[in-house]
Amino acid sequence: LCCECGQAHPLLDNHLYNFQDEVDDELICHICLQPLLQPMDTPCGHTYCFKCLENFMQEYSFCPMDRKKLSFQQCHKSSLLVRNLLDKLVVLCPFKAECQQTMQRCELEAHLQNRCPGFKKYKSELQRKRSPISKGKEEPPAKGDTNTPKDPELPSGGSSLVAESSGAAVVSLGTAEPGLVNPAFEETEEGENLPQRTSLVAETTTIEIHREDPEEELGMRIVGGKDTPLGNIVVQEVLRDSVIAADGRIAPGDHILEVNGVNISSVTHCQAVSFLRHPGPVLHLMVLQEKGFSNRTAQQDPTSTSREVIHVTLVKRDRSEPLGIKLIRKTDEAGIFILDLLEGGLAAKNGKLSRNDRVLSINGQDLRQGTPEAAAQIIQTTESRVNFVILRQSGLQLGEPGEDGSTSNSSSSSSNGGSPVHHRRRPDQSHYRRKSTYQKKTVAIKKEPKESLGITIGGGRDNKNKLPIYVTSVQPIGCLFRDGRIKRGDVLLSINGIDLTHLNYYEAVSALKSNAASHSVTLKALEILSLNCPEPALDIREQGFSWSPLWITWLGLPSYLHFCQDIVLSKGNLESWGFSIVGGFEESKGNQPFFIKTIVPGTPAFRDRKLKCGDEIVAVNGVPAIGMSNSELIPMLKEQRNKVTLTVVSWPGSLV
Numbered sequence: 001l002c003c004e005c006g007q008a009h010p011l012l013d014n015h016l017y018n019f020q021d022e023v024d025d026e027l028i029c030h031i032c033l034q035p036l037l038q039p040m041d042t043p044c045g046h047t048y049c050f051k052c053l054e055n056f057m058q059e060y061s062f063c064p065m066d067r068k069k070l071s072f073q074q075c076h077k078s079s080l081l082v083r084n085l086l087d088k089l090v091v092l093c094p095f096k097a098e099c100q101q102t103m104q105r106c107e108l109e110a111h112l113q114n115r116c117p118g119f120k121k122y123k124s125e126l127q128r129k130r131s132p133i134s135k136g137k138e139e140p141p142a143k144g145d146t147n148t149p150k151d152p153e154l155p156s157g158g159s160s161l162v163a164e165s166s167g168a169a170v171v172s173l174g175t176a177e178p179g180l181v182n183p184a185f186e187e188t189e190e191g192e193n194l195p196q197r198t199s200l201v202a203e204t205t206t207i208e209i210h211r212e213d214p215e216e217e218l219g220m221r222i223v224g225g226k227d228t229p230l231g232n233i234v235v236q237e238v239l240r241d242s243v244i245a246a247d248g249r250i251a252p253g254d255h256i257l258e259v260n261g262v263n264i265s266s267v268t269h270c271q272a273v274s275f276l277r278h279p280g281p282v283l284h285l286m287v288l289q290e291k292g293f294s295n296r297t298a299q300q301d302p303t304s305t306s307r308e309v310i311h312v313t314l315v316k317r318d319r320s321e322p323l324g325i326k327l328i329r330k331t332d333e334a335g336i337f338i339l340d341l342l343e344g345g346l347a348a349k350n351g352k353l354s355r356n357d358r359v360l361s362i363n364g365q366d367l368r369q370g371t372p373e374a375a376a377q378i379i380q381t382t383e384s385r386v387n388f389v390i391l392r393q394s395g396l397q398l399g400e401p402g403e404d405g406s407t408s409n410s411s412s413s414s415s416n417g418g419s420p421v422h423h424r425r426r427p428d429q430s431h432y433r434r435k436s437t438y439q440k441k442t443v444a445i446k447k448e449p450k451e452s453l454g455i456t457i458g459g460g461r462d463n464k465n466k467l468p469i470y471v472t473s474v475q476p477i478g479c480l481f482r483d484g485r486i487k488r489g490d491v492l493l494s495i496n497g498i499d500l501t502h503l504n505y506y507e508a509v510s511a512l513k514s515n516a517a518s519h520s521v522t523l524k525a526l527e528i529l530s531l532n533c534p535e536p537a538l539d540i541r542e543q544g545f546s547w548s549p550l551w552i553t554w555l556g557l558p559s560y561l562h563f564c565q566d567i568v569l570s571k572g573n574l575e576s577w578g579f580s581i582v583g584g585f586e587e588s589k590g591n592q593p594f595f596i597k598t599i600v601p602g603t604p605a606f607r608d609r610k611l612k613c614g615d616e617i618v619a620v621n622g623v624p625a626i627g628m629s630n631s632e633l634i635p636m637l638k639e640q641r642n643k644v645t646l647t648v649v650s651w652p653g654s655l656v
Contacts, residue, residue, distance in 0.1 A: 004109045006094040006119055007476065014051050016477055020090040020102055022450050027086060031056055031064055032456050033513060034475070036086055039078035044068045047078055058239070059463060064506050067462075095119055204257065207249050209283040218276065218283070220244045221653030222256070223551050223614030225269030229583035229592050232257075232265055233272045234613045235287075236551075236653035250287060253599050253613050258286035269552040269654065276656035290600055309360070312352045312388040319383050323347045327359070327372040335359065336372050338390075340607075356602075357390040438526035438556060440493075443486055446520050447479040453516045454478015455486065458548055460505030465652045466563030467554075468492075469500045469508045471525075472547045479521075489549045491526040491561070501561060528553055551614065554651035555593070562649045564618055567611055570643050571604040577637060577644065578603020579611060585629045593617075594625050594633060596648075612650060619647035 001008055005015035014037045023035045031052035038050035046065045048056070056064060057072040077083075087106035093099040095118020103111055112119040209218065219242020224230035233256045238244050257265045259275040260283065267275070314323055324345015327336050338357045341348040359367050362378045363386065379386055454475045459467035469492045480486045492500050492508070496515045500508050515521060528549060569577060580598035585591050594617040599605050617625050620636050621644060637644065 006112050018092040040075045041078050043074050204288050207285045211281055214279045214281045218244050218656050221655055223653045225272055226266050227268045230595050230597055236612055236614045255288040260284050273654050308392055310390050314346055314350055314386045316384055327375055334369050336370055336375055357392050359390055361389045363387050441527050442524050444522045445483045449517055452478045454481050462504035468561045489528045493524040495523050551654045564647050564649055567646045569604050569608055578605040615648040615650045617648055621645050
């Protein structure tokens with residue numbers, strides 16, 4: 001139990017209180033639907049709990065009430081008057097059996113610590129239970145022991161993708177494991193002397209992650225597992241301002257092979273989440289990172305490339321004329337690199353600079369350890385001649401460097417594809433015969449009109465993943481907690497006959513709140529079925545509003561709740577699309593979805609930035625992929641010479 005409010009809730013969630021009287025609606029947070037805690041005001045005049053708003057802004061960039069553009073940095077503490085009004089709300093002591101006192105909310109913590117007989121009794125019982133356990137834990141663990149849980153079914157050998165040397169080994173993924181067909185390796189007919197096939201170069205690297213708080217989440221989303229067609233565990237996304245983002249070495253698309261020496265290349269999705277969420281100050285990860293394509297020539301070491309220093313001068317007509325160059329930083333090498341040359345720009349017309357060139361200096365100023373911002377400043381303040389000294393690798397089909405995940409060079413990413421067109425897939429079009437992980441249920445309850453439902457929700461069709469509305473927590477102060485049938489993770493379909501499946505987040509909050517004022521409430525929902533995860537409390541570290549179901553549970557959602565989007569990719573005649581797929585029909589497994597497994601640096605799929613590892617391909621140029629095998633879908637992709645439209649469903653990866 002929390003020592004401040006005396007109730008059970010996740011450590012980083014808001015405190016819970018039993019209020020003596022109904023609280024005025026003006027003092028209610030419209031995210032959690034509870035009286036405000038640490039109130040924060042937005043520039044547009046709305047007020048929310050500090051933690052509710054902070055969690056909300058991790059997913060969205062607008063105010064929940066009026067949907068005006070908003071960032072958390074623009075918000076500020078509410079006035080002292082508002083905070084005093086909230087602190088003076090009268091609450092009941094949570095230990096009703098031993099204590100019937102009431103007090104102001106700001107006085108509850110002191111009451112529990114100094115005067116409450118119920119809390120004193122609870123602490124005594126807790127201390128008694130802990131005593132025999134703590135004695136047994138005083139001995140230090142034997143040398144070589146690890147706190148990381150190990151799966152008895154794990155193979156003793158390393159991953160088939162990992163080279164035997166312990167360093168940063170270079171491996172070729174030209175031919176991958178069974179079931180992986182890579183349309184990135186596309187043969188060309190445009191020239192006899194051009195290389196007809198390229199090899200995908202990747203490195204295995206051991207990365208040591210340090211956490212000041214051993215319980216702090218790493219801040220990345222993962223997909224895959226041996227119980228899915230993806231097989232390996234793949235990083236889908238790295239969250240801003242997270243431990244992983246601050247480290248800067250792990251990027252979307254990396255395959256995680258080992259965690260603290262334990263091979264996770266052939267474990268289930270749930271087991272992988274369990275390993276990655278295991279607390280500790282230091283985490284050792286072995287990852288496979290793809291570096292792009294190299295020409296496959298006889299007896300050539302893919303890492304042995306020649307380098308040359310080149311001097312290039314661009315002449316501006318005036319100080320304000322842009323050069324048309326996009327500069328970025330790489331995660332694994334100091335300095336700045338040319339990401340792209342804008343078509344029609346001064347640099348593109350000059351023709352002497354190339355993508356992936358490393359900028360050593362501009363106008364004599366050393367930039368070997370520089371930043372894109374410093375380079376831009378030099379260019380902008382130059383009146384006429386801009387002198388570049390650049391380092392270029394020759395002998396390779398150049399890939400595109402990945403952006404530093406810890407910086408916000410949003411202007412560096414360019415999209416060569418068309419804008420995605422979102423549409424709802426018709427209910428009668430099933431993607432494939434998927435194994436359902438949900439079952440329908442109807443919950444009808446009688447309640448007092450003033451009694452709240454006591455739930456928080458996530459999702460909504462305005463969410464970046466276009467998710468249905470789902471329950472993020474059931475708080476022990478509402479009628480649904482008392483009823484017990486609605487649980488965290490349930491997908492809400494309707495309330496009192498009002499369809500929730502097409503609503504955005506705020507519309508759903510309004511619908512739930514307005515119907516909660518009735519004497520009776522009927523909720524229709526989909527309940528998540530057991531995934532046979534090794535630990536019942538697998539997701540206990542995801543707190544409050546930011547909690548979301550595991551990635552693997554979304555895969556079993558009925559197709560009428562899927563939200564499809566069209567992603568248009570464009571490429572040149574000599575380019576490959578740059579992604580690999582797994583899945584499809586197999587005699588032994590039947591119909592399986594097609595998933596994006598690999599997105600190769602320096603390719604159209606990588607540059608477009610919309611396609612993600614773990615995305616499910618529903619159709620290609622409007623032709624449904626259901627029932628197709630790999631050998632049928634791959635030729636269809638190769639036939640598309642310069643443009644292809646992929647219809648995909650994108651589910652958020654599991655947060656670790």
